[in-house]
Structures are given as C-alpha cells and as structure tokens.
Amino acid sequence: MTSTELPKLSVRSTADLLAAVPYLLGFHPTDSIVVVALRGSKITFAARGDLPDRQASSVTPGAAAAHVAAVVARQEAESATVIGYGPAERVTPAVDAVRAALDHRGVRVLDVLRLTDGRYWSYTCGNPECCPPEGVPFDATTSQIAAAATLAGQVALPDRASLTRQVAPLGGLTRESMRQATTRADERLAELLDQAPSADLPGGRTLREAGVAAVRTAMERHRERGRLTDDETAWLSVLLPHVPVRDFAWERIGDDDWHVELWTDVVRRAEPDLVAAPASLLAFAAWRSGRGALARVALERALRCDPGYSMALLMAEVLQRGVAPAGLDWPAPGRSGAGRRRGPRGRRGRRARA
Known part of the structure; x- marks a missing residue:
C-alpha cells in the first residue's frame, strides 16, 4: 500500500x-x-x-x-x-x-x-x-x-514502473566510474581506520567524525542545488553503513525537495551492496515530503540489498500502517542503533566490519 x-x-x-x-x-x-x-x-x-x-x-x-x-x-x-x-x-x-x-x-x-x-x-x-x-x-x-x-x-x-526507474542504478560509464571511486573510498577508509588513535581502537569515533563531515558536505551541496562528485558519493556510501553516521543523516532530513534529490542521487550511484542505508534514508525523505509511492520503491531497493535492514523494515511498517508524517514527532532517528551490519564479504570486508 x-x-x-x-x-x-x-x-x-x-x-x-x-x-x-x-x-x-x-x-x-x-x-x-x-x-x-x-x-x-x-x-x-x-x-x-x-x-x-x-x-x-x-x-x-x-x-x-x-x-x-x-x-x-x-x-x-x-x-x-x-x-x-x-x-x-x-x-x-x-x-x-x-x-x-x-x-x-x-x-x-x-x-x-x-x-x-x-x-x-x-x-x-x-x-x-x-x-x-x-x-x-x-x-x-x-x-x-x-x-x-x-x-x-x-x-x-x-x-509505477516509471517510478521504479527513478531509483534504479545508473549504468554505463557512470557505473564504471563509481566502481573505481568506491575502490578508492575503500582504500581511504582502510587507511583512516589504520591511523585511528589507540584510544579509539574499534574506529567508531573516527568513523563518525568522517561520516558527519561527509553528510554535512552532501547536504550543503544539495541545499545549494549542487551535486556530489563520484569520489564524494563513494566516500559517503562507504561510511553510511556505520549506524551513527546513518542516524546523523536521518536526524537531519526535512521535507524540502533537495533531501529527496540528494538521497535519490546517492541511491542511483552507489554500488549495489551499499544501497540499503541511502535507500532507507530516501524512503524517509520521500515519506516526509508526502511522496509515499517513491518511498515504497526506495524501500524495495533497500530490502533487495539487505532483507533484514532494520531502518527499511521500520519504514515499511510505517507505510503499511498508513502513518502520516504529521503524526510523529521529529527528529526520529533509530536511537537503538539496531541497523544490521553485515559481516565481511570479499573486498567489502573491512568496510562491513566498521
């Protein structure tokens, strides 16, 4: 529904x-x-x-x-x-x-x-x-x-198929460019974690600081009707699986159109196994702005990437119950930190552990 x-x-x-x-x-x-x-x-x-x-x-x-x-x-x-x-x-x-x-x-x-x-x-x-x-x-x-x-x-x-295409992954030269940019982002993330202070052994604080900066850059750019580069998009996409980074972005989503444009762009350009977090954020932004159908197709992409992703499951229940945005208080981040993090997988192993 x-x-x-x-x-x-x-x-x-x-x-x-x-x-x-x-x-x-x-x-x-x-x-x-x-x-x-x-x-x-x-x-x-x-x-x-x-x-x-x-x-x-x-x-x-x-x-x-x-x-x-x-x-x-x-x-x-x-x-x-x-x-x-x-x-x-x-x-x-x-x-x-x-x-x-x-x-x-x-x-x-x-x-x-x-x-x-x-x-x-x-x-x-x-x-x-x-x-x-x-x-x-x-x-x-x-x-x-x-x-x-x-x-x-x-x-x-x-x-509805036309709506689904609005959140479909981009192909061609853009996809190849994003693959290369994501490889560079992976290497940058590995270097960042290797250089984390000994007091921040799991790298959580280091990751959050980098993620907060990336989210702020993305929001400022789109608020001014700009667009992230491939490297900036890839960097944001490898940081969003870290739950505090995702929640930082979640808390700052309003009902202005540029929020939907930002997360649509990230969803379409991110590598397929990194889509769950930005697609869930897109679903939230679309729902807040009254675009329930777009929210639904964004959730479908999130759950294809990770069927157990908690934010996507939460938003799916919100849509299924027909809850209106005005019916809840904001901000409403996932304070439980229950976003499921995947285990190591191929070249994504270090990123997933983070």
Missing part, C-alpha cells in the same frame, strides 16, 4: 477526482484499488493497493479490504471514494469488499467507481442519464485538474 499527503487541488466532480488521482499518487495506477479519504470536504489521504489476483494471491479480497479500511480509518477519515482500475471481473469483488470494510469501520462511502479502458462506471448510481450502462468516456489529459496540477509542479508518471 502507498499513502501520500496531497497537493491542493479543487475537485468538483467525478471526472475531476479521477483526473486528480495520478497526481495524488505520483503515477497513473493500473490493476489497482485506490481509496481517496476525506475529512469534511477536504481530501486528506490517498491509499493505493494492488488489485488482488484471485488465481495467484494467497491474500483474500476480504483480508486485503480490511487492511485498507483500517489504514483509512486510522487517518480519522469521515468519508471516502473507492476506485478500481482494471477489468470488471477483478475490480467488482475487490471494491465490494473494500466498501463493506469501510462501512464496518464507520467511514461513509461516497462513491464506488471502476475505470477501464478510458471509461468509468459508478457502482452506486443507477441513473442512465449520468451513469449510462456503457460507461462515461474519460480522458485525464483534457482535465483542468491535470493542467492545474502540472502548473503547481505535481508530476504523474505513466505507471
């Missing part, structure tokens, strides 16, 4: 709402269930989940619907509209289950819609004049909502 805090858009009709959904999520949903929740007349929350596949999924529509309803109710929503994207045979049982679950939670369902192949149907309207049996033609690109959202700087990518 993906949740997001919403941009300010004036929605006055069913067509407006359908046109707004891609901008609320950040991409055009397909094979999805979307619940748009309101408090009074204000949209406060949007949640998206995959449309259940009755052949392949072990999760029943009822169980998935109960979870969606619980997340929406947790936002103190008073009413909601349920939208299914896909063929009727898959959408209908799913939206029926979600509607029943929302009713059970005391959330008033304003409408239940299905959008398929450029037409939409309402499950709650039986008037053929406004809801004909053949559906109502719908083209999001002609909506004033799309124009207003674009003017406000909101982006709706073609699909």
Whole structure:
C-alpha cells in the first residue's frame, strides 16, 4: 500500500477526482484499488493497493479490504471514494469488499467507481442519464485538474514502473566510474581506520567524525542545488553503513525537495551492496515530503540489498500502517542503533566490519 499527503487541488466532480488521482499518487495506477479519504470536504489521504489476483494471491479480497479500511480509518477519515482500475471481473469483488470494510469501520462511502479502458462506471448510481450502462468516456489529459496540477509542479508518471526507474542504478560509464571511486573510498577508509588513535581502537569515533563531515558536505551541496562528485558519493556510501553516521543523516532530513534529490542521487550511484542505508534514508525523505509511492520503491531497493535492514523494515511498517508524517514527532532517528551490519564479504570486508 502507498499513502501520500496531497497537493491542493479543487475537485468538483467525478471526472475531476479521477483526473486528480495520478497526481495524488505520483503515477497513473493500473490493476489497482485506490481509496481517496476525506475529512469534511477536504481530501486528506490517498491509499493505493494492488488489485488482488484471485488465481495467484494467497491474500483474500476480504483480508486485503480490511487492511485498507483500517489504514483509512486510522487517518480519522469521515468519508471516502473507492476506485478500481482494471477489468470488471477483478475490480467488482475487490471494491465490494473494500466498501463493506469501510462501512464496518464507520467511514461513509461516497462513491464506488471502476475505470477501464478510458471509461468509468459508478457502482452506486443507477441513473442512465449520468451513469449510462456503457460507461462515461474519460480522458485525464483534457482535465483542468491535470493542467492545474502540472502548473503547481505535481508530476504523474505513466505507471509505477516509471517510478521504479527513478531509483534504479545508473549504468554505463557512470557505473564504471563509481566502481573505481568506491575502490578508492575503500582504500581511504582502510587507511583512516589504520591511523585511528589507540584510544579509539574499534574506529567508531573516527568513523563518525568522517561520516558527519561527509553528510554535512552532501547536504550543503544539495541545499545549494549542487551535486556530489563520484569520489564524494563513494566516500559517503562507504561510511553510511556505520549506524551513527546513518542516524546523523536521518536526524537531519526535512521535507524540502533537495533531501529527496540528494538521497535519490546517492541511491542511483552507489554500488549495489551499499544501497540499503541511502535507500532507507530516501524512503524517509520521500515519506516526509508526502511522496509515499517513491518511498515504497526506495524501500524495495533497500530490502533487495539487505532483507533484514532494520531502518527499511521500520519504514515499511510505517507505510503499511498508513502513518502520516504529521503524526510523529521529529527528529526520529533509530536511537537503538539496531541497523544490521553485515559481516565481511570479499573486498567489502573491512568496510562491513566498521
């Protein structure tokens, strides 16, 4: 499930709402269930989940619907509209289950819609004049909502795969350059630890000081709309697995766009086995700025790198429960220091032990 805090858009009709959904999520949903929740007349929350596949999924529509309803109710929503994207045979049982679950939670369902192949149907309207049996033609690109959202700087990518590509590793010459830069960073880290004072035998204080300096450099550079060099990115990436360094960065993430840009850049350029920490930081930055879908794909990268990485697991639970950023006090670093550090592995051995 993906949740997001919403941009300010004036929605006055069913067509407006359908046109707004891609901008609320950040991409055009397909094979999805979307619940748009309101408090009074204000949209406060949007949640998206995959449309259940009755052949392949072990999760029943009822169980998935109960979870969606619980997340929406947790936002103190008073009413909601349920939208299914896909063929009727898959959408209908799913939206029926979600509607029943929302009713059970005391959330008033304003409408239940299905959008398929450029037409939409309402499950709650039986008037053929406004809801004909053949559906109502719908083209999001002609909506004033799309124009207003674009003017406000909101982006709706073609699909979720396009969002995933935003955090994919860079290839070609950039990847080769980063491999070489990371080798140099490894050597620099080994030299740093070898020169650590005898009073700092494990190298923890030395690592933290180097990490704090690297994080500050990265944040200052991106705050000024600059970008790290390959060597600076590699150096930061080999220091972030040290939990105090990661937590130092975590505590300083705000909801400005440059935080998302910084950690997106590091995630895409870092070597694959070093992605867990920066991807988790990206997920946190995206979630704080109301970009829940981006947070989700960043977590997917973090957990592919390290399925047991504690910060990623924590953020996954936050997203799964639909917790809004305003609902928690900041800063909220992982004070337990429970980020899992991997054991030695090939040329990463010294770095991992650090």
